[in-house]
Every structure is written in C-alpha cells, then in structure tokens.
Amino acid sequence: MNVEFRPVDGGLRVHDHIESVTYEIGFDSDTAVEPAGTDVFRVPLTRAVAVTARELVFPSLTGVFVHENDRLALDVPPGERGNRGPGAYEIDVSAVPLKLFFRVENAPINVDSTADVTVVDFGESTRVRIGVRSLHEHPADTVTITDTPKDLMHAVSTFGSAMKTTSPERSFPTMRGHPPTIDRGDALDIPDNLAPPDTDIRIEVPARYDDVYAVSTLAYYLCARVVPGSTPCVVADGHSFSFPYDDVSRSANAFLRHCFTLDCVVRTEGLYPVDLAERDTVTERADLDLAALYERPLAARTAAYLNVPLAVTDGVFAWHLTADVEPSIEHAELLPYLVNDLPFVRSPAPDTGVAATAPDPATVSEFFRGTDVDAFVRSTRPNDTDDARGADLDLDGGGRVVSPVDAETVGHAWVGEDYPRGASKPTVESYRRRIDRTVAEDTVIDVTVVCNDSEMRKEAANLYGFRDMIDFDIETHFDLTAAETRAALESETDLIHFIGHITEDGIRCRDGTLDVRSLRGVSADAFILNGCRSYAQGMALVDAGALGGVVTLADVYDHVATPVGRSVARLLDNGFDLHGALHVATENVATGSQYTIVGNGGVTLCQHHMGCPKVAVVDTDEIGPERLTVSIRDYVTRDIGPGTITSPIVSDSPIRYLSSPSNHEFELSHADLDSVLSSGRAPILVDGELLWSDEIDVATLRE
Structure with a gap:
C-alpha cells in the first residue's frame, strides 16, 4: 500500500511511501483507527480510515475549505477563524504534501487557524472519515511512433487524454495526469484508451x-x-488564432501562460471561490464575465481567452520551468516526462564551444572582501587555475x-x-526511475555524507534533519579509502552528499581515486558532488x-563551494527540489554559474510542511523604525506544481495568491516579523545573502 496510516501518541501519522511524505494529525484523545471506504468522498482518493474525535489538530497554519454538497460553505485562510452549524461536510486541507480530505455527518464545524497550529473542532466526539490520495502519478499507456514529425504530432495529440477535467480546475496540479509515454518502433500504434480527446x-x-x-x-x-x-x-x-510572434515556441508559450492564468482566475467562480490576488489584477485590466467563461465548454472558453489581449495576463504569473529540446527524434x-512538469518548451540554438573556466581569483577575492583565496580549489590537479582557464570542457572524450x-x-x-x-541535463532513465519508484519499506530518509x-569538514556538519515529523538517518564518513567510498555510494540511501576533490577521472579517496563509472x-534519489x-562523475x-544531482562544470574555490553545498543541503531539507535549491543557493554567489544539475532537476528529498517551499526576501535599507517590507517567493515542485494556491503566513489577509517565484510584498511590524521568524526554520535572503529564520531577528537585521 502506497499510503499508510499509523497511530501515534495523540494522533495519526499519514505516510506516502513513494513520495517520502509524512504528515501528522492530532486528536483531542486516544481513538481507534478503523478502515473505511473512499466512496463517500466527492474526489478520488487512495485510502481512508475512520476515527472518533472532537477536534483535529494540524501541525501548522494551513488553509481549510469546507464543502457542503457541491458548494464551498466555508473558506478559512491561515490566520483566520470560521464556523458553520450542523451539517454534512467535506473538509479539504490545503497546502499539505498530499491530498487530504475529511468527512463528517450532522456536525458543526469551528476552524481556528490563528495560532501556531490549525484546529478543526466539532463540538463533541464525532465520527470522522479521513481520506488521502498520493500525488504520485503514472502514465496510463504508451504510444509507439516511427521516426517522422507527423507521427510525433500524433503522439503529442494524445497528451490531453491525461487531463482529469476540461473545466478551469485543470489548472490545479492534481487535475493534470501524466501524459502517455512514447516509444519508437516500426509503425504508429495508439492504444484505444489514448485516443485524442474530442x-x-x-x-x-x-x-x-x-x-x-x-x-x-500547449497541446x-x-x-x-x-x-x-x-x-x-x-x-x-471554429475560430482561428494566428500565433502572435514569428517564433513558434515564443508564441506557444505565450498562449500557454495566457490560457493558464485565465483558467486560474476563472476557476474562482467554481468550486473554490477564493479571494485571489491575480483575479483582481486581471479584472482591473479587462472587463471579463468570469461566471460566463466558467460555464463554457473548453473550446469556446479557449476561443474567448485568445480574444483577450495577451497584455491582460502579462506579468501576472511567473512561470517555473523552461525546457530546451534539440530538434531531433x-x-x-523524453518529451512526455518534460511536459508533465508543464514547462515552456523551446528548440533554440545554444552558444557552443563555451569555455568551462575556473573562477577568476580577483572576482572571488573581491566577493569575499579581501579573503585570501589563493588557490584553495577543489581539484587534485596542479596549476588547475592556469590550465582550466580558456579551455573547453572535455568530458568522456x-x-x-x-x-x-x-x-x-x-x-x-x-x-x-x-x-x-x-541548466539541468535530464535523461529518460532518470524520469522513468522516478515514475517506477517502488514503495519504501520505512519512513526514514537516509542521508550519506562522505x-x-x-x-572541508566544516561543510559536513549539521546539514540535515531540521524538520519536525520527518525522520532522518544521517551517516557521515570521513577520509574513506576507495573501497569504502564505493561501498558508501552503493549503499541503500536516499541522498549522497560528497565533499572533497574530484576530477573527470574520479573522486579522490585516502588511498587513490575512485571512478564512479565503475x-x-x-x-540514491539525489546527490551533491561538491x-x-x-x-562526468555526476553523469x-x-x-x-540516481535520479538527479548537483555538480560543477569547472573548478570552484572552497570559499564558494562550502556555502553553496551547505545551502543546497539545507534547502533540500526544507522541501525544495534541485532546481529551486540551486537557484536560491547560487542566486547571489560569485561563480554560481559553475554549478548545474544532471538528471532530473525536479527531485525532492522531502516535502515542505505548507505545500510549496518559500523564501522570504528582505532589503535592510527598507527597514523603517517600526515597520518593514518583506517579499515572499514560492518555488513550485513537481508535486506542488503551478496552479497551487498559497496563503503567505506573514499576512493575516484573506487574500490568496498563485504559487510562483514572483515577489509578493507585505508590510509588517517588527514584532510581527519576529513572530514569523521564530515560528520555524525557513530560508530568508537578506540583502542577497542566504540566512535562516531561526538564526536571526529584526534587531540583527538592523545592525
């Protein structure tokens, strides 16, 4: 069973073995946990149990949607309260790393999301059904094509068969299934269940x-x-809409962003009529009948969208991923796996023959304000700096x-x-392994640090295990032989973090070099080769x-490598995927471009406790005597993808936002920010420097 319910003291632990997701629900008293059916829920779920409890306690501030029949009866964002009288209700708890629903009959509901936890109170002991669905998706079938563009067109035409709805709710990530996979063969073969949707x-x-x-x-x-x-x-x-630009990919991606953004706005007229900030922006720019658009069938709604100027949605929603694909059969x-992440797809010609150079000592020295960086480079070759500068990177001949x-x-x-x-360099095999991932036998995340x-021992200290409700088993090894390093890399583990000297030929050990190709x-799902x-060793x-990992393209100084390695590790621990972790860790780091990702950049080590991982951004020049401005960015992941709604915990406003790496600005008092900083461990960029909320307060920011 992919999803497991396990009673714990004072509550129930839900664990998705495939996605390494753990979530804990607290009860007001001990209660028996009994199997239950999922048929009473209005959405498809994987498994359900029944308990008897007066109240349910969730370990963080979270949004709560209460449905009565087919209407939203109550919407309680983080920081708010709400209640309803007795009735039959289905409760949707948002921003958790799996689909979590509750069902009660003939009970009142009181929701309080104003403290450090969220409490749902039924007034007296009540039978509650708890239903869960894993966010893990598997392709329904495979299309076989020959090596022709027209056959590829046939295959791409089947991708829409994976959509679980044609309503605007398809903009929710849970309503988008995995496209059918593609094999190459001697003849076109499209299974009947993958017929292009009409x-x-x-x-x-x-x-x-x-x-x-x-x-x-877009298709x-x-x-x-x-x-x-x-x-x-x-x-x-029946209406034709010419592409707006000469470049096909630019046009397709513009139409994609436009239709997606409008769907996110229009769906507020449906099952989730939330107060969405992006809705306000769009309706200020154009007079749209959102209710009428919601009721239209897909083709008519799409035609109406494409009659709306692209400027209406320009800049409203920041996209998350671009995939450049060389135009070859x-x-x-690999295409279905890429499209599953809803990226912009392009086929541009790159700049070739670019040198992979060592960092410029003058630049690094200036960045570290005079620190002596004279040659501590993570390499085993003499005179690396001179040899590397200006030479093309030659990997594997x-x-x-x-x-x-x-x-x-x-x-x-x-x-x-x-x-x-x-950019990352994904492979078909790395995506297939994730899709075919088998159920883990335990709930522990194993980390191997070498x-x-x-x-370089400073980098190896206190890297992982800062998350409540997530169990880490961390083994740290120092100064291993080649045989011992081989054993560590081949061990049953979830993450490998190597710190030391590496060349294209291998990684340095106490008694020589180990070539990973042997x-x-x-x-391991993920790795960091710092x-x-x-x-070459990462590939x-x-x-x-392995599914994917962080590597370097050239020589890196230890003064850069240590903070980057520690930051990537801690961001993975905080629920970021490889793309997001590397973006944040190197955003303001000299020579950060020397880092890249091989394999699947969407790999996560664990899930964030509030859905999308977040980064706060503070400019100390903007801190006033009593108040300051904080920007919040969301970094969507494969499981908490584009279209997710977020409620920033720094604000008690009922306004929701679409999760994206756009900066959403909030004005706070010093006391309010200190309260947020002390509520948990989260990354914060202060004047471009990555810090952690449990290590700072407003007083230190003002120093």
Missing part, C-alpha cells in the same frame, strides 16, 4: 520536430490535436559546454548531446541509478 481544438504547425516540440505543452494543456499546417495557429470552436521519448539561451524561469533543462551551463578532505549501481569538475551516478 475538444474541437487543434494546433496547426509545420511538420518539423522543432515546431512540434515547441507546442507540446497537453488545451487537450488539442496537433496537425500539419503552413501557418502556425490555434483553431478553437532522438529526444521524443569529446563533450562541449554550451550556454543555452537565457530563460526567464527558475528551472531550466537542456535536452541534447552537449553539456549545458546553468567527506574525504580534512580541510560502480555496480546507485540507489568538488571541482564533478560533471555516471545518474547512469548507475
């Missing part, structure tokens, strides 16, 4: 690989067929470093034969079984 929407583009790739996410989201056409356009409800099998065209998004993936600077250099297999030029870890 939505009266089609996308016309030239039958070329780059154009088909470019419209793949998935619109449930559209992709057909050959000389002039790129979207045809919906060789990458068709012939790889080039390329610089993909800049992306506006936090995440950036490169699908091609070369080695990208500033430090093979005595001068490993029999790796069970040494110079660790790219070897992915080839051996």
